[in-house]
Every structure is written in C-alpha cells, then in structure tokens.
Amino acid sequence: MGSNVHMLGQKTSLVGRQPVRSLPTANPLPAAPTCIRAVACSASGKRRPVEYVSRQDIVGVLPEGKASGGPAPPPQHSRSGGVPPSVTSAGATRGPQTRGPPAEAVADPAEDDDEEVGEEVGEEGEEEGFGAARAPDWDPWTDPEVVEALKEQEIPILEELTSATHIIVNDGFLPEADARALRGVFDRRFADPRVTHPERFLWDYWHVPDQYTLVRTQAQVYFPEELYNRLEDALLSYGESQLGCRAISPIWMSYYVDGCVQELHCDNPHGPFAFVLSLTKDWEQREFSGGETMILQPGVLNYWRNYEPRKGLELQQLVTRVPAPFNRLTVFDPRFPHGVRQVHGTRDPRKGRLVLHGWFTEPAPFFQGPLEPADAEEALNGGLAPLWDALEGISGLVTGTLIVRVRISGRDGSVSGLEWLADTLVEVPNHDRAAAEALLEGRVLPRLRALVHNEVRDCLTAITFPTVPSGEDSVLTYPIIFE
Template identity: 85%
Template sequence: MQVSTEPAVTTEVTPDGDLGPGPDWDPWSDPQVIEELKAQDIPVLEELSAAQHIIVRDGFLPDADARALRGVFDGRFADPRVIRPERFLWDYWHVPDQYTLVRTQAQVYFPEDLYNMLEAALLSYGESQLGCRSISPIWMSYYVDGCVQELHCDNPHGPFAFVLSLTTDWEHREFSGGETMILQPHVLNYWRNYDPRKGLELQHLVTRVPAPFNRLTVFDPRFPHGVRQVHGTRDPRKGRLVLHGWFTEPAPFFDGPLDPADAEAVLAEGLQPLYEALDAVSGLVTGTLIARVTISGADGSVSGVSWLADTLVEVPNHDRAAAEALLEGRVLPRLRALVQNEMRDCLTAITFPTAPAGGDSVLTLPIVFE
C-alpha cells in the first residue's frame, strides 16, 4: 500500500501464483478463467475505480488559518508557570492496553471564530469530496512520551475518519513514532494472498501515514488502525498534535444553479433501477462508493461521471458464492466492477431539470453498502 500527497489509491494485494480452486479461490485472479470467458463471448466487466482506503491532502487549510490554530495551543503552553483556566481543559485519557493520550474538544478550546473556520472547512470538504453532510464533534489530542493508540475499529461513527495535523516540523521532530497506522487490506484476507515463500514484517502489514503540519488524512475507519507509540519529548509543544473525528451523514450534495429540491426528487426516482439491480449483491459487498456527476444546465443530461472515493470490499460470502456459481457452470460477476458499471449506467440515464441560466451543476453522490 502506498501513500502519496495526491488522493492515495490503495489496492488489495493479488496472489503471485495460481492458488487453484480452493475455499478462498477467486476466479477473477485466474487468467485462464478470464480467457475462457472472453472465448465464450461472456462480457468481463472492468473496474472503473481503484479502491481508496486512504486519502491524503497536504496544505488542507490556508496556511495562516492553520498557524492561527497552532498559535492558540502554543500560546497557552508557552509558560508552564502561568496558571490560566484554558490550561485545565484537557482530559488525560488512559484505557489500559488500548489508548493513552491527552485530549480536549476543539469547540471548547478555540476562540469561536477560529473554530467556525475549522468546522466550515471540514464540512465543505466532506460535502464536496465525500458526500457527507456532517461531522462528529472535533477532538484535539496531543501525544508525548508514552502516548499511543493500539489497533481498533470505529465502525459506528461514520464512513470516513479524518486526522488534521497541527504538528510542527515533522521531519525534525523530537520524538519517534506518532504516525497513523492502518492495517493493509491484504492482511484482512490473509489466506487468499498467503505465500509460504515470503516473510512479512511491520511495513508489509500496516501503512504508516506521517503527520506533517496541515496534512489532512482521511481513511476508512472499518480497517483496524491506531497511532504508533510516541517516544521522546514530554513537552506538549514538541509532541504530536492533531485534530480528529469522523465525516458522517452521507447524502447527495448538489453544487450549482440546479434547485436542490427539484434535483433530489428526480435523482430519487432515477436511482430506483440501480437499487433494484444491486439488490442481488446485497451482503456480498460492503463500503462506500462516491461519484461526482456533472449535469448539463442546458438540457439536464449527465455529461460526466467520475469517482471521488471508493472503499468497496467484497466480503468473504463472495468467495463462497463464486465457488457455488462455478460448480453450477456460472460465473459470478466481479462485484466491485458490477456496482461501478451499474452506478455509471444508471446515472447517465437520468435527465435532470435544466438550469435557469444554463450553467452546469455538480452532484456528489455516495452509495453506501452495509
């Protein structure tokens, strides 16, 4: 799994050799199956989007805004001998063998104007990039020597977790550790990709995402994740400082001259064929697929569909269903590809209302599989 400063694409590791038809055999990993399907003129759906379980955006806030947030923190810890009420807003959170960190609620800690700026930036990003209309209360936490988050999952909180770093001078920090750790997808499907010829170490099992100043990291919280233990400084100003929470309430979001109420009514009716088509794969795929749909203001047609985020995962039931289909002489479609193609075909068939001035609109549409 790789992490870059562009929206990071992470994909499942594929087997290096022929696994043979066994309980975890995936027919779509077998070139012979693909060739046989093509020879029989059976369509092979291609995936339209690669799985994205980690998205990284550097320089998330305007630099002056990020530094203003950091300045509040530094100012309150500047002189440890000065007693102010703001210094007593922190909770030392320690759950044995799981969490050790110092945290506070950002809304209580920052001046109202700074907090409103932060919340608005996160809400805008969530709506336009993830199709999420809300966020959880924002936590701020600092990590000094001994602080850690062991691996855990945040399934109930929202489809995407976020970490916005206010840690300064990451490359020359006075501590080790502090990276966000996320278990790599292939580990959760370990035996499908098992190779007895290869050993594995930490870097093969988890992705470590550094936390330089003003970096926003968004990830799929269903994956076990944590924070590497910090060793070194005990000075809060020199430790790991992050804002974190979850994007919540996935729902369609329209941007442009289209009237949202009219457009949402058309969208709801237009998506019915998609829901019916995907009912057959219920329970075989889980995750969120987010499309960006460009709508022509001139005639209401869909002029483009692209993908903003994709956390779709085929669940173990898919392996059994695929094996049963093969025994019956059928081939179960590649489910990620099926969902993506059905979603594209359905969206491009919808005609929205025209815009008064003829300007185009953009729809951010999340489809959630639970």
C-alpha cells in the same frame, strides 16, 4: 437491496455530539426511504439484466489444458515411498482403481451411436476437471489467457472504473497562516509552565488500560471563535467536495508525550471517513519516536487468501504507518483497525505529537446549482429504481461507501459528466461462498466491485432530469452505502 444498501448513511452519534453546520451552498434532497433497491440500466435507459458467464462458456474459451488443470500431477507418495491408497466416502481404504464409464453409458459395439456416448462421457470428464482444478474463489477475469480468449470471442469483461482508496493524504491542507495561527495558540498557552490561566485546565488526561493514553480537549472551546470557524469551514468544504459528507463530528485536539498511545481499534459506527490533521512541528527533527498513525493493511484482513508459506512478514508488511508532519490531513477508512504508535521521548507538550481529529459524517445526496431538488426527485427516484434490482443479487457480498458526482445539463437535463469521489468498497468473506455456489450452479460470479461501478454509471447516466430556464448546469453528489 433489502436492508443492506442505503441512500443516507444512518450512523450512531458520538457521546456529547454537538450540532455542526452543513455548507449553505448545498441543497439537500427531500427525505427519502433509507433503503434503496436496484436495476441495471444501459446508457439508452433500457433495462440491462445482470449477466453471468456460465462455467461451460469459460471452459470453452480456456486454452488447451486449462480446463483440466494442465498435465496430471505426479503421484503423491507416503513417507515409506509408496503411493497411498485412495479413501472411500465411508472412510475405508482401497487400492488404486481405474474409473470406467457408468454402466448405463456402455453401449453395444454394434450400435451406431458409440461416438455420441463417448463424447458425452468426455464432456462430463472435462466439466469435472474444471471444477476440480479451480479453487472456489478463482477469478477468471484476472487470468490473462482467459481474458484474451474472452476478448477474441467478444464476451464482455467488466472492468473496475475506480480504485478502492482507504487512505488519503493531503499535505498543506490549511492556508499556511491558519495552520500557524492554530499552532500559535497552543504554544502560547504552554509557553510558561509556571503561569496559570483557565485555558490550561481545559485538558482531559484520557487513559483506558491497554487501549488509549493521551491528553485531549474539544477544539471548539479551545480556539478563538473566528479561528475555529475557519478550521471547521475548511473541513466541511473538503468533506462536501471530496467525500460527499455534509457534516463532521466535534473536532478533538490531542497531544501525545512519552507513553501516550492508541492501540488498534475500529471506529466504524462514527462515520464513513476518519481524519487526522497534524499540528506537530518539525516532524523530521522531532524529539520523540513513534507517533505515526497505524492502519492495518488489507492483506492482513484477508490473510489466508494472500498467505505465502515460504515468506515471512514484519511490521512494515502488516501495518501502514502514516507520518504526521505539520499541516497534513490524513483521511482513512475507520473500519480498518488503526491506532497511534506509542510515543517515546519528550514530556514537553510543545515538543510532542499534536493533532486535530474526528470523523466526516452524514453522507447525503444533494444538489448544487439552479435545479430544485423537489423538481429532480421524481426523475432521480424513477431512474434509480433499476439500480436497486440489479444490485439485489450481491446483497451482503460487498461493504463500504461509494460516492459519485454527476453534472446535469441545464439545457436538456442529460447527465454530461460523472466523477467518482470516494470508493471504499470491499468484498466480504461471504463472496467466497457465493463464488463456490455459483460454480456448482454452472456460473461464474462477476467481479463485484466492477459490477457495482458499471451498474451505477450506466443507471445514473441514463437519467434525464428537468431542464432549467437559465440553461445553467447543476451538480448532484450521490452516496451509496453498502452495509
């Protein structure tokens, strides 16, 4: 898919980034080209080209009145109450005129093909009515009447196979003993403000005017090694099993007291998923206000498509606020503008907002089980070749991360199950332009998220992998990055 779809997400490293351990149970695939191209495969393994429904097909199944936009609207009146004159393409005005058939369509009344000429003019008028009645971003697949008519005529409708999720909340993430041990280290070192020891001087007061104010340190140097390793293992295991990411960035720990804040910003270069693990005690009884993670809502990022002129908006309709109770892991899409609400109240670090945070990184395909990656590489690359051709047509129209897990039978090499681990795909504004161009060409652009889901499923489930002597199943986690 040109340079817009990648099998391995190549992300910019953080300043001062330290190597982190990948889970030893996962075997990475041998190095492969970072650009992947795509084709649609059916479950039988045959190539299935992407099909577009023509505009005429949609018009043909629309209920009466839909194609022309229904009853004619009342005439538009000027302030003086009269009907405004129409405007020519040259900008001059003229009075209302009745449009007649083109000169070449006027036939001799004596000829026998009058009805054919009339039908041609009627069809042309219906076509123009459809184009005039529908905005370029009109999606026929969400129009209930159109959907019903398409089903009656057995025209396939692609459905989304998973929902986009940009915020994931996991309460009770760590074993309770580990979460309390981490918090206990922090509390003991701040218990007596008059006692000085080296650990009290590990903190950086980070202040960037009008952007960041907080106090931070590196978790790896702050906590005892054994305790830190358990924290890191828990995050790595979660990233592997739920997000298809085999590494994490260095883990920061930050506390927020009166005046601390993070204004809205985006972290998309750092990794496909950001995380915040709260060690804040007694959130509901906290001695400060603010401190929630703020994430701009999708409707704000696509504001004019959802604009309602008679409806006002306030903070709760513009920003999602995620509280930070003790031992909650919040994972979110760092491409969305986000921040931390300013903290007002306590100046005691032990009573402020305390969190661990960073990014899940390095989405990469890898196997678990007896199937050797080198043995599976040829089947995987050959089976995925059709996918890249199929997705070529939507290059640049979607962005985000799609991570899939498939179970491979060790006895016959077939794919026996497919699971969607993560989906942050969104349609970019260029989709509106592409939809308009499709209408002009007599096509209707499919729902892009649904198209991607179906192509990925059909192609992956059609691959036959090598068998293994033990007959034991293997699991492949496969990420696709749309940039």
